[in-house]
Amino acid sequence: MNYMPKIDRRSFLVSSAAAGLAVGMRLPFGDEAAAQTALPPEVNAWVVVKPDDTVIIRIARVDMGQGTLTGLAQLVAEELECDWSKVTWEYPSPGRNVARNRIWQNYQTAGSQGIRQSQQYVREGGAAARMMLIQAAANDWKVPAGECVAANSVITHKPSGRTTTFGKVADAAGKLDVPKNPPLKDAKDWKIAGKPLKRLDTPDKINGKQVYAIDTKLPGMLNAAIKLSPVIGGKVKSFDAAKVESMKGVKKVVQVGDYGAAVVADTWWHAKTALEALPIVWDDGGNGNVSSETIAARLKEGLDADEAYVGNKQGDAKGALASAAKKVEAVYAYPYQNHAPMEPMNTTALWTADGCQVWAPTQNAEAALAVAAAAAELPVGKCDVNRMHLGGGFGRRASSHDFVEQAVLIAKQLPGTPVKLIWSREEDMTHGRYHPITQCKLTGGFDAQGNLTALHMRLSGQSIVASLLPQLLKDGMDPFVFQGLNPSGAEGVFGYEIPNLLIDHAMRNTHITPGFWRGVNNNQNAIYLECFMDELAQAAGQDPLEFRRKLMANHPKHLGVLNAVAEKVGWGKPAEGGRFRGLAQHMGYGSYVAAAAEVSVDPKGQLKIHRIVAATNCGNAVNPQQIEAQIQGSFVYGLSALLYQECTVKNGKIEQENFDSYNVMRIDEMPLVETIIMPSGDFWGGVGEPTIFVAAPAVLNAIYAATGKRIRSFPLSKHDLKSA
Amino acid sequence: MIRLMVNGQSYDVDVEPDTPLLWAIRENVGLTGTKYGCGIAQCGACTVDIDGTAVRSCSLPASEAAGKKITTIEGLAQNGKLHPVQQAWLDLDIPQCGYCQSGMIMAVAGLLKDNPKPTDADIDAALTNICRCGTYQRVRAGIHAAAAKA
Numbered sequence: 001m002n003y004m005p006k007i008d009r010r011s012f013l014v015s016s017a018a019a020g021l022a023v024g025m026r027l028p029f030g031d032e033a034a035a036q037t038a039l040p041p042e043v044n045a046w047v048v049v050k051p052d053d054t055v056i057i058r059i060a061r062v063d064m065g066q067g068t069l070t071g072l073a074q075l076v077a078e079e080l081e082c083d084w085s086k087v088t089w090e091y092p093s094p095g096r097n098v099a100r101n102r103i104w105q106n107y108q109t110a111g112s113q114g115i116r117q118s119q120q121y122v123r124e125g126g127a128a129a130r131m132m133l134i135q136a137a138a139n140d141w142k143v144p145a146g147e148c149v150a151a152n153s154v155i156t157h158k159p160s161g162r163t164t165t166f167g168k169v170a171d172a173a174g175k176l177d178v179p180k181n182p183p184l185k186d187a188k189d190w191k192i193a194g195k196p197l198k199r200l201d202t203p204d205k206i207n208g209k210q211v212y213a214i215d216t217k218l219p220g221m222l223n224a225a226i227k228l229s230p231v232i233g234g235k236v237k238s239f240d241a242a243k244v245e246s247m248k249g250v251k252k253v254v255q256v257g258d259y260g261a262a263v264v265a266d267t268w269w270h271a272k273t274a275l276e277a278l279p280i281v282w283d284d285g286g287n288g289n290v291s292s293e294t295i296a297a298r299l300k301e302g303l304d305a306d307e308a309y310v311g312n313k314q315g316d317a318k319g320a321l322a323s324a325a326k327k328v329e330a331v332y333a334y335p336y337q338n339h340a341p342m343e344p345m346n347t348t349a350l351w352t353a354d355g356c357q358v359w360a361p362t363q364n365a366e367a368a369l370a371v372a373a374a375a376a377e378l379p380v381g382k383c384d385v386n387r388m389h390l391g392g393g394f395g396r397r398a399s400s401h402d403f404v405e406q407a408v409l410i411a412k413q414l415p416g417t418p419v420k421l422i423w424s425r426e427e428d429m430t431h432g433r434y435h436p437i438t439q440c441k442l443t444g445g446f447d448a449q450g451n452l453t454a455l456h457m458r459l460s461g462q463s464i465v466a467s468l469l470p471q472l473l474k475d476g477m478d479p480f481v482f483q484g485l486n487p488s489g490a491e492g493v494f495g496y497e498i499p500n501l502l503i504d505h506a507m508r509n510t511h512i513t514p515g516f517w518r519g520v521n522n523n524q525n526a527i528y529l530e531c532f533m534d535e536l537a538q539a540a541g542q543d544p545l546e547f548r549r550k551l552m553a554n555h556p557k558h559l560g561v562l563n564a565v566a567e568k569v570g571w572g573k574p575a576e577g578g579r580f581r582g583l584a585q586h587m588g589y590g591s592y593v594a595a596a597a598e599v600s601v602d603p604k605g606q607l608k609i610h611r612i613v614a615a616t617n618c619g620n621a622v623n624p625q626q627i628e629a630q631i632q633g634s635f636v637y638g639l640s641a642l643l644y645q646e647c648t649v650k651n652g653k654i655e656q657e658n659f660d661s662y663n664v665m666r667i668d669e670m671p672l673v674e675t676i677i678m679p680s681g682d683f684w685g686g687v688g689e690p691t692i693f694v695a696a697p698a699v700l701n702a703i704y705a706a707t708g709k710r711i712r713s714f715p716l717s718k719h720d721l722k723s724a
Numbered sequence: 725m726i727r728l729m730v731n732g733q734s735y736d737v738d739v740e741p742d743t744p745l746l747w748a749i750r751e752n753v754g755l756t757g758t759k760y761g762c763g764i765a766q767c768g769a770c771t772v773d774i775d776g777t778a779v780r781s782c783s784l785p786a787s788e789a790a791g792k793k794i795t796t797i798e799g800l801a802q803n804g805k806l807h808p809v810q811q812a813w814l815d816l817d818i819p820q821c822g823y824c825q826s827g828m829i830m831a832v833a834g835l836l837k838d839n840p841k842p843t844d845a846d847i848d849a850a851l852t853n854i855c856r857c858g859t860y861q862r863v864r865a866g867i868h869a870a871a872a873k874a
């Protein structure tokens with residue numbers, strides 16, 4: 001994926017010269033850093049082996065629940081040939097990465113890229129460490145390294161049968177040069193990678209021991225609660241600190257940037273209680289009149305606007321549509337949605353004139369470091385981010401590190417005192433980085449023989465990139481709005497051959513801050529396209545599967561997953577028990593996915609999603625049981641959105657403040673998910689997001705089969721599915 | 725001062741009577757396994773056991789828990805032995821991010837106390853905790869596994 005938040009490399013390079021200072025920097029609570037340097041010397045950047053043979057694998061990407069940590073450790077351990085039962089892990093801080101010329105490379109964990117974009121160099125890290133350990137043993141024994149092998153953390157000299165363990169030679173190995181471009185194993189020889197191993201991080205998650213960022217405790221720490229401008233982008237005009245300063249536990253009332261106010265107190269509950277009593281006057285920044293209606297009208301205008309950025313074009317779609325024997329047209333709309341990870345935004349910061357440390361839940365600790373340093377007004381080399389465990393991320397903690405900036409701005413006003421900032425759920429719901437809002441007009445044309453000859457797909461709406469990463473715009477165009485609709489590339493190839501095709505985007509931005517929301521633009525694009533393919537099939541009087549198949553001959557991988565779900569769900573044979581079926585396929589984040597849903601709708605309009613068969617071809621499958629968990633989990637995320645989730649705007653503010661008005665699917669609505677993992681072995685695709693794309697369209701197509709109703713705006717809770 | 729009995733230990737905590745039990749446990753008692761998710765009894769992340777009943781601690785004033793027997797996730801294992809629900813969670817590798825799972829496990833432990841062999845319909849009716857990572861399918865399997873062992 002290409003939309004990684006760009007950290008200014010130059011500032012990193014400049015500051016890394018000074019980063020030597022950071023190592024010796026004294027902070028009052030630097031014990032953790034001291035503990036880390038007390039570790040035994042590393043074999044190489046990726047692998048530390050303790051004398052007792054414990055293997056510490058360094059993980060640059062982050063685990064927010066998706067299992068990346070375990071998957072990456074499996075890949076390193078596979079090449080290292082170590083004993084898996086002795087494997088543990090460590091997150092190197094971004095400050096250490098800076099100090100070592102980014103030896104761990106990219107920290108960004110979004111776009112389902114954690115494994116697919118780092119697998120090569122982490123496996124090489126494991127392989128190089130194995131070669132170094134073997135070499136160290138061979139040197140000790142004064143035998144050629146070629147006569148030695150490693151397995152299960154034991155090195156054996158084959159001719160003599162002599163053995164030693166990794167822990168005994170790790171010190172010496174760490175002094176050797178790191179070999180370049182070590183050969184890697186073929187996936188068919190994998191013993192640790194590719195296997196459904198248990199996660200490394202489960203034990204502490206069942207007994208309350210796992211420390212999340214929100215659980216950070218430091219000596220002398222205070223707690224902060226924050227209120228941000230209710231109209232996003234608005235400013236604080238004034239607040240009356242005197243009104244709350246004498247309330248219990250309150251230590252300080254501070255302004256945060258020009259956009260918020262915070263109360264710092266002994267406990268968070270005291271801070272929040274006082275904050276609620278704090279009178280604040282806001283300047284709405286000119287957006288106080290914006291509503292969902294005004295936004296919808298603006299997007300609607302874009303559907304027919306003359307100017308639009310072209311993302312995919314074949315032949316002459318407009319001409320072919322003008323002369324089509326039959327035309328089908330539909331307009332769809334997709335709302336704003338909040339990520340709402342279970343752990344609200346939070347960060348702990350400690351600022352002194354000499355340095356700044358933060359403890360943050362981040363999907364990209366390097367970006368967090370850049371944000372922290374800027375807010376601290378200190379060189380990057382004097383700051384660092386302690387990478388805390390995340391209670392979910394889903395893109396929120398990659399899209400923006402606003403919560404890190406705020407924590408630092410608050411801590412800066414209490415030099416030497418660590419302050420933990422926690423957003424209330426209400427702040428979290430109303431100051432998200434929302435799934436962007438879009439509409440789509442689709443027009444399909446058939447010739448007299450009933451062949452689909454043209455498709456025009458006009459997207460209108462918000463660009464995430466224009467808001468977050470404008471440097472990635474190409475002559476004003478946002479390439480990422482076309483995820484899954486591209487003519488080529490890993491970010492999602494359009495899976496149908498249509499002689500006259502036009503997919504274009506009328507960019508219509510708003511003041512509501514958009515972000516990368518699990519699945520990102522694939523979510524609406526898959527709904528638009530896959531539901532409309534069903535509409536076209538119906539117009540052509542054809543079975544939705546057969547109709548698609550005819551257009552997919554040149555896309556065997558797209559077709560492969562679609563065929564797999566169709567076969568497993570029993571497509572072609574009627575479903576039992578009043579159930580109806582729907583299909584969808586899509587490609588994104590390097591992977592090919594398809595789903596077949598079975599639903600029923602009772603006469604009162606009550607929907608039940610009984611079963612979804614899901615297939616993924618992710619190229620290589622590093623941990624099948626975790627892939628299965630990601631598929632199930634992504635369906636919950638995607639179906640929660642489909643069933644319930646919409647953030648509406650009134651007077652410039654987001655209206656939904658908590659889970660009572662922003663509902664989430666519970667266990668009673670969970671369909672049985674049957675997973676087909678079918679890696680073809682010739683590429684590396686993502687697994688954290690891709691299957692989410694097909695959950696909603698498969699269910700929507702099944703709802704149509706059950707009710708004859710085409711739902712084209714969301715969530716479903718706005719619609720009555722009662723039979724007419 | 726309110727006296728809270730948490731996991732067999734007593735704590736005198738200096739909180740106002742209307743402070744939610746959740747925050748008294750997290751900030752005053754100092755046990756952070758119990759999580760804040762919504763603060764309005766919607767998500768269940770804050771679930772603890774009070775005198776044998778699973779309770780959403782974000783919406784219970786600390787004063788109402790005074791003197792009662794409170795068990796948090798940290799106190800669920802007995803004599804170093806995991807509770808059957810914890811064991812099932814480990815065996816089936818249920819948690820993803822894990823943030824909801826303290827509350828989920830406490831809610832399930834409470835459910836099994838009332839109904840040692842719940843059917844799927846019983847589970848659907850009783851368990852309303854939110855998991856944004858979407859672990860529900862494994863949670864269901866975990867409940868049946870724990871019930872089978874108990």
Ligand code: FES
Pocket residue numbers: 759760761762763764765766767768769770771780781782783
């Ligand atoms: S935090 Fe108590 S139910 Fe959500």
Ligand code: FES
Pocket residue numbers: 065342391392819820821822823824825854855856857858859
């Ligand atoms: S495991 Fe992440 S919210 Fe449930």
